[in-house]
Structures are given as C-alpha cells and as structure tokens.
Amino acid sequence: MSEVRVRFPPSPTGYLHIGSARTALYNWLFARKHGGKLILRIEDTDIERSTQASIDGILDGMKWLGIDWDEGPYYQSQFKDEHVAAANKLLEEGNAYKCFCTKEELDAKREAARVAKSDYGYDGTCRALTPDEVAEKENAGLPYVVRFKVPEGDGVASFEDSVYGKVEKPLRDLEDFVIVRSDGSPLYMLSNVVDDIRDRITHVIRGADGLGNTPRQTLLYHALGAKQPIFAHMPLTLDHQKAKISKRKHGEIVAVHFYKEHGFIPWALCNFLVLLGWSPGDDTEIFSREELIEAFSLERINRSNSIFNYKKDDPKFFTDPKALSINAHYLRTMDIEVIAEMAAEVLKGEGIWDEAYAGEKRQWYLDTVELIRTRFHTLTDFAGAGRAYFAEDYEVEERAIKKNIAKHPDLEKYLPQLADKLAELPDFEHDTVEEALRTFCEALGVKSGIVINGMRTCVTGRLAGPSMFEALGFLGQDRVVARLRGSGKLFS
RNA sequence: GUCCCCAUCGUCUAGCCUGGCCCAGGACACCGGCCUUUCACGCCGGCGACAGGGGUUCAAAUCCCCUUGGGGACGCCA
Numbered sequence: 001m002s003e004v005r006v007r008f009p010p011s012p013t014g015y016l017h018i019g020s021a022r023t024a025l026y027n028w029l030f031a032r033k034h035g036g037k038l039i040l041r042i043e044d045t046d047i048e049r050s051t052q053a054s055i056d057g058i059l060d061g062m063k064w065l066g067i068d069w070d071e072g073p074y075y076q077s078q079f080k081d082e083h084v085a086a087a088n089k090l091l092e093e094g095n096a097y098k099c100f101c102t103k104e105e106l107d108a109k110r111e112a113a114r115v116a117k118s119d120y121g122y123d124g125t126c127r128a129l130t131p132d133e134v135a136e137k138e139n140a141g142l143p144y145v146v147r148f149k150v151p152e153g154d155g156v157a158s159f160e161d162s163v164y165g166k167v168e169k170p171l172r173d174l175e176d177f178v179i180v181r182s183d184g185s186p187l188y189m190l191s192n193v194v195d196d197i198r199d200r201i202t203h204v205i206r207g208a209d210g211l212g213n214t215p216r217q218t219l220l221y222h223a224l225g226a227k228q229p230i231f232a233h234m235p236l237t238l239d240h241q242k243a244k245i246s247k248r249k250h251g252e253i254v255a256v257h258f259y260k261e262h263g264f265i266p267w268a269l270c271n272f273l274v275l276l277g278w279s280p281g282d283d284t285e286i287f288s289r290e291e292l293i294e295a296f297s298l299e300r301i302n303r304s305n306s307i308f309n310y311k312k313d314d315p316k317f318f319t320d321p322k323a324l325s326i327n328a329h330y331l332r333t334m335d336i337e338v339i340a341e342m343a344a345e346v347l348k349g350e351g352i353w354d355e356a357y358a359g360e361k362r363q364w365y366l367d368t369v370e371l372i373r374t375r376f377h378t379l380t381d382f383a384g385a386g387r388a389y390f391a392e393d394y395e396v397e398e399r400a401i402k403k404n405i406a407k408h409p410d411l412e413k414y415l416p417q418l419a420d421k422l423a424e425l426p427d428f429e430h431d432t433v434e435e436a437l438r439t440f441c442e443a444l445g446v447k448s449g450i451v452i453n454g455m456r457t458c459v460t461g462r463l464a465g466p467s468m469f470e471a472l473g474f475l476g477q478d479r480v481v482a483r484l485r486g487s488g489k490l491f492s
Numbered sequence: 493g494u495c496c497c498c499a500u501c502g503u504c505u506a507g508c509c510u511g512g513c514c515c516a517g518g519a520c521a522c523c524g525g526c527c528u529u530u531c532a533c534g535c536c537g538g539c540g541a542c543a544g545g546g547g548u549u550c551a552a553a554u555c556c557c558c559u560u561g562g563g564g565a566c567g568c569c570a
Contacts, residue, residue, distance in 0.1 A: 011570050046570060103568070119494040145568055173495065181568040188570045212496075212565030242562060279505055283518045305563060309503045322504060322520045332533070375532035449529040456530070464531025
C-alpha cells in the first residue's frame with residue numbers, strides 16, 4: 001500500500017466539539033498506526049459563518065488533545081480556482097451541464113412531488129438543452145448553476161467502506177446534483193473531492209452522515225479521472241433523546257474547551273471518545289497512546305450510533321459518568337510529576353500557586369498531590385476540594401459543619417485547647433501528633449473520633465479526606481494551630 | 493414521503509461474519525460487604541440486556557423473513 005494519507009476537515013463555524021474531536025482522533029490514530037500523514041484542512045468556504053476565532057479554537061483544541069497533524073492547516077477557500085477549474089473540466093468533457101432552472105421552478109416541482117407523495121429528484125430539464133439553446137440563454141444573461149451529469153443506465157455507484165462493507169447505490173436513484181452555484185462558487189460536494197484528490201487522500205474517515213453523499217462523490221472521482229479512496233464511516237454520537245449532539249442544542253458540554261476548563265486530562269478525554277463507537281475486541285478500556293495506536297483499526301468500528309450519556313442538571317455528574325471515571329483513573333495513576341504539573345496550572349489559574357512548590361517545597365508539593373489525588377475526579381478538584389492544602393481561603397462544607405461540628409458543641413472549647421497542646425509539640429510527626437491527640441481526648445473523656453472529625457472539618461474544610469494524622473503532617477504545625485485557634489467562626 | 497443504515501444490561505460495549513464453549517462476558521453507574529474512627533482508592537458480591545413475531549436447524553444473540561423502534565441522506569449548507 002502506498003503511504004496512508006488521511007485528513008480532518010473541520011468547518012470553522014464554532015468551537016471544536018467532541019464529535020469532531022472524535023473524528024479527528026480516529027483519523028489521527030489511523031495515520032499514526034500506518035506511519036501515514038494527517039492533513040488538517042479548514043473548510044472555510046461558508047464565509048458567512050466562518051470565523052478566525054473558531055479556527056483558533058479548533059487548532060487550540062487539537063493541540064490540547066495532543067492530536068498533531070503533519071500537513072496544513074490548508075484553507076479550502078484558497079483553492080477555489082481549482083474547484084472551478086474542475087467544474088469547467090467536467091463541463092468540457094460532457095460530465096456536467098449548465099442548468100437555467102430557477103430556484104422558484106425547482107421549489108415548485110419539489111412541492112408538487114411532496115404533495116403527490118412521490119420521490120423528488122431533478123428532472124433533467126436542462127440536460128437536454130442543445131448547445132445553441134445554452135448559448136442563447138447565456139447571452140440573455142440568465143443565471144445558471146452547473147449540474148453533474150449522473151450516468152444513465154442500470155449501473156451503480158459503489159465504494160468500499162471499511163465499516164459498512166461494500167455499499168452500492170443504483171445510478172437511477174441519483175439526481176443530477178449541483179456542483180457550482182449561480183454566483184460561480186463551487187459547492188462542498190465538489191470542493192471536498194477536488195481537495196481530497198489534490199491532497200492525495202487514501203482513506204476518508206468521517207461521520208456516518210457523510211454516507212449518503214458518498215455515492216455521488218465517487219462519481220465525481222471517476223469523472224475527474226481519480227482513484228477513489230477507501231471510505232470509513234463512523235457511527236454518530238447522539239444524546240439521550242437520540243438527537244445528534246450539536247453545539248446549538250447542547251452548548252458547552254459538547255465543546256472540547258469545556259473539558260479543558262473542567263479539569264480533564266487531555267488523553268483521558270481521547271480515551272473516552274475513542275470508546276464511543278470502537279472497541280478493541282477484548283476487555284481493555286484504558287490505553288496509553290502507543291497501545292491505542294497499536295490496537296486501533298477501522299474494521300472494529302461499530303455500525304450503530306452511540307449515546308453520549310450526560311443528563312442536564314445531574315447534580316452528581318456534570319458529564320458522561322464514564323468520561324469522569326476514566327479521567328479519575330488517569331488522575332490517580334499517571335506519573336505524579338505529570339499530574340503535579342497539571343495541578344500546578346490549575347493552582348496558578350486560581351492564583352494560589354506558590355513558586356516555592358517548584359523550589360524548596362517541591363517535595364512537599366509532590367507528596368501532597370499524591371496524598372489527595374486518589375479521591376479526585378478532575379484537576380480542578382485540587383483548587384476546590386483540595387484547596388485547604390494550598391490556601392487559606394478555603395470554604396468549609398455545609399454538610400461537614402452539620403455532621404461534625406454542630407452536633408458537638410463542646411468542640412468550640414476543645415479545638416482551641418487542642419491548638420495550644422499541638423503548638424507545644426517539639427515536632428509534628430505522625431506518631432507525635434497522634435499521641436498528643438489521644439492523650440488530650442482521654443484527659444477530657446471524649447471520643448477521639450469526634451475530635452478528629454471536628455478537626456478535619458476545621459483544618460481542611462471537608463467532610464471527607466485523607467487520614468487525619470497524615471494530613472496534619474502535610475498541613476504543618478503552624479497552619480493547623482492557627483486554623484484550630486480560628487475555629488470559633490464555625491460555631492456561629 | 494422515498495432510499496439507505498442500525499437494533500445485546502440505564503450507558504459504552506464483547507460475542508454475530510465462520511450457529512453449539514453464552515440460562516450472554518467486561519466497563520461505567522447503582523446497591524451491599526470488607527478495608528478505614530471520615531471519605532476515596534482497592535478487593536469481594538449483587539442488580540441488570542439478546543426489541544417483538546415467525547421461520548431454518550438436533551441446536552439461534554448468532555442465518556432468513558416480517559413488524560416495531562431509532563438514525564441518516566434526500567439543498568444553489570458544510
């Protein structure tokens with residue numbers, strides 16, 4: 001096989017959404033697996049809706065995900081001349097013709113067909129025009145579109161699809177479709193094929209919504225004298241109502257940047273997305289980059305659509321639970337240095353980063369991240385649930401106060417007393433602190449659990465967290481003592 | 493409406509091509525237990541599906557047909 005060349009052709013009409021990211025990912029995986037090239041082509045021919053901000057967003061999203069490309073970005077709009085030239089070639093060789101039917105006439109025919117409950121396809125009125133008639137209309141200044149001349153007869157347009165197998169469409173079911181607008185601008189159907197031919201694309205991997213117009217595109221390849229690529233149509237991702245996930249309908253939740261902002265690890269999102277419509281055939285679900293590239297294949301892509309399982313306003317899961325669980329898995333198993341770096345970005349974003357964490361407190365920082373990461377799901381938790389380890393402005397959970405403070409009013413006296421005891425300690429080692437606390441509790445005749453939990457609420461702001469004695473060591477004597485002395489505010 | 497595609501636990505899926513090893517396996521979620529003076533992790537267990545109906549066959553989740561449900565394509569959008 002010659003070099004594998006695939007492409008990802010987003011249209012820059014909004015942010016990069018996860019469905020597109022999945023398409024990019026599949027293409028990328030295929031290219032990497034076969035030592036091929038991924039070409040990034042921005043399909044910006046819809047000038048009305050294309051924006052530079054969107055282009056930037058898409059590039060940023062891909063970079064963040066780690067989906068790198070080998071060529072491009074190319075811009076479809078720069079190749080307009082080529083598209084027009086291709087249309088002219090088709091015209092000259094008799095594979096296309098000028099159509100003078102007006103939009104109104106076509107709408108009327110379409111409407112009539114609808115009323116008659118019959119199928120509508122362009123009836124070929126202008127196909128029969130003689131060269132003289134065409135010249136006459138053109139000279140009269142009548143606007144026209146260019147239509148592709150679908151071959152007549154009993155033939156079929158067919159192509160090989162790595163997911164769907166051999167796909168055939170009878171030519172008689174295909175109408176003479178428009179390839180150039182009346183204003184002279186080429187249509188997607190044509191541009192896309194011309195670009196893929198120029199970019200020497202060998203495999204077109206795209207959403208199943210492209211399946212329907214593939215037969216027409218194969219006709220274009222043939223008429224343009226090019227070999228058609230191998231196609232692979234991937235199933236669509238739907239929402240719970242079985243509607244295609246879209247920016248319009250679902251908003252931010254389907255945007256790649258949303259996941260970046262909500263503390264996702266890029267690769268975790270990729271790992272989740274690849275599983276939507278593909279599986280390796282065994283029970284593996286967590287893959288390193290190398291493993292996934294090795295395991296990936298077009299043939300194992302599913303044919304049925306999958307559902308992106310998120311429920312709006314779900315208090316517990318802000319996105320698909322599986323995505324969250326995969327992210328949490330990476331969060332607690334990836335190399336601690338890497339996680340610490342990602343967490344650092346979050347802390348910097350929150351303005352609670354201390355440069356010392358990269359210097360003299362480096363080891364403390366690493367150990368702290370290690371201590372708390374097992375119960376987190378996203379990177380943002382380091383600045384949320386884990387805030388007390390890095391800053392003084394942490395919030396104390398309402399339910400923690402309710403359960404561990406309010407029920408034990410005596411703590412209002414005990415906690416400051418405990419602070420004094422702890423302040424006297426020669427060191428703040430695990431055993432030293434534990435012994436001091438147990439002695440303290442015994443002297444007062446109070447159960448240590450009550451004091452421990454009250455203390456946890458006070459010094460970490462949380463109902464749950466790491467073993468208290470361990471956590472205290474990380475917080476340090478000074479901070480613990482100060483926080484316990486200020487515990488009075490919890491009782492108001 | 494016409495054409496095409498799809499159909500296994502709530503969700504992602506394995507198994508389907510090459511029928512028996514499947515009274516259907518894994519993961520997430522959920523429930524229970526162990527661990528833990530909290531929580532999480534981890535471990536153990538539980539709940540939970542072959543859309544329905546007909547065939548074919550000694551045998552069907554797997555093959556065939558019909559029904560139903562869902563999706564897509566039918567633009568001078570991309």
